[in-house]
Amino acid sequence: MKTCLVVDDSSVIRKVARRILEGMDFQIVEAEDGEQALEVCKRGLPEAVLLDWNMPVMDGYEFLRNLRRMPGGDAPKVVFCTTENDVAHIARALHAGADEYIMKPFDKDIVTAKFHEVGLI
Amino acid sequence: MTPADFDFLRKFLKDRSGLDLSAEKRYLIESRLLPLARRLNLPGIPELVQKVRSGTEPLASDVVEAMTTNETFFFRDKLPFDHLREELIPKLLQARASRKSLRIWCAACSTGQEPYSIAMVLKEMGEQLAGWRTEIIATDLSRAVLEKSRSGLFSQFEVQRGLPIQLLVKYFRQSGEIWQLNPDIRAMVQFRQLNLLQDFSHLGKFDIVFCRNVLIYFDQDTKISIFNRISKLLESDGYLALGAAETVVGLTDTFKPHTTRRGIYLQNLERSPSIVPSISNQLALATA
Incomplete structure (x- = not known):
């Protein structure tokens, strides 16, 4: 079973994402911010990361830059999932090493399509 | 009711x-x-x-x-577009090297995501198609969806279904929650109203026909009639792409499945009645 790390400071979003991703046969690990997410990744890299942008302590962009510098950190497929819906943010995320980008609000079909797009399902 | x-x-x-x-x-x-x-x-x-x-x-x-009117999304099922990029277009580039033109028909284009996906595949092939004349004809029964298609306007939900984010950034312009396809991609597709039940021979010959996820709504006789008529306007070395849940098997022998590319069908030249006209044309020319 593949593991997906869900990083979002909103417990509601984490719950929705968990429900969708468990339905896609992923094992879910949750983190409330980028720093917690990095700690999770140090213990073991997940196959996928669903990542919010704006979070306290460490935002999604900083987390991604740190993740990609870790040994083996280029392996997880990272899908941003954020309300930052403008082209400038998308371009910045791609430049930092994101594989895909979901603009909130999202639904199950969108998550499925994006995970399919990056070869996770 | x-x-x-x-x-x-x-x-x-x-x-x-x-x-x-x-x-x-x-x-x-x-x-x-x-x-x-x-x-x-x-x-x-x-x-x-x-x-x-x-x-x-x-x-x-x-x-x-x-x-x-059916929901559709960009690069639906992904695989047909991989086939297009990896085999159909490269093979046709060789076969049509002297005339340098390609014609593709999307037979039930709905709100335009399929023909525009094809247009983006062609655009991404860039150099290989330089100097080629490519035509994408997109037809649908519904006037309303054709109007929407022509506008190239899509909601945030629509652009997130199947469209890789890199292509969204590259080929769309954002206006709030609405995204519009760039004019150069829109100009690659011609939209026309068409009922598949009626004669469509006026569309001319095609190298590739996408007829996906529409025949499932028709009865067997109608499907057979449409397959036979598509066969007549598809070049003998052309390709037919059907939806993931569709097949010609058991319905007609005018097409045969591609041996390795799922969802792609070839003219069955041994049995196809569609080759009869070209043979009669040759006979007519020979006896003229």
Whole structure:
């Protein structure tokens, strides 16, 4: 079973994402911010990361830059999932090493399509 | 809805659009026609059926459109577009090297995501197609969806279904929550209204035909008729792409499945009646 790390400071979003991703046969690990997410990744890299942008302590962009510098950190497929819906943010995320980008609000079909797009399902 | 209303709608839709509505798809009528009834300030479907029976043409078209408009998304099923990029186009580039032109038909384009996906595949192939004339003809029964297609405007939800984010950034312009395809991609596709039940030989010859996720709504005889007519306008070395749940097997021998590319079909030249006209043409030329 593949593991997906869900990083979002909103417990509601984490719950929705968990429900969708468990339905896609992923094992879910949750983190409330980028720093917690990095700690999770140090213990073991997940196959996928669903990542919010704006979070306290460490935002999604900083987390991604740190993740990609870790040994083996280029392996997880990272899908941003954020309300930052403008082209400038998308371009910045791609430049930092994101594989895909979901603009909130999202639904199950969108998550499925994006995970399919990056070869996770 | 009374059984008589259902029977009327079933026959009406079959005659008008070829849509074959089995009893278990009854729910489709409720979900598709109730919003139309509300828009027309009618209390429900019985009243809508009554108006259709009385025979006003714009309403009849609206009913057909409401029942035949299907959700679609960019790069639907992904695989056909991989086939297009990896084999169909490269092989045709070799086969058509002297005439340097390619014609592709999307036979039921709905709101435009499929023909525009094809256009983006061609655009991404860039240099390889430099100096080539490429035509993408996209047809659909519904005027409403064709208008939407031409506009190239898509909601945030629509652009997130199947469209890789890199292509969104590259080929779309954002205006709030609406995204518009760039004019150069839009200009690659010509949209035309067409009913697949009627003659479509005027469209001319094609190298590739995408006819995906539309034949599932037709009965067997209609499917066979459409396959045979597509065969006549597909070049002998052309390709037919069908939807993931569709096949020619058991229906017609005018096409045969590609041995390795799932969902892609080739003219069956040993058996296809479609080669008869070209043979008779050759005979006519030989005896002229």
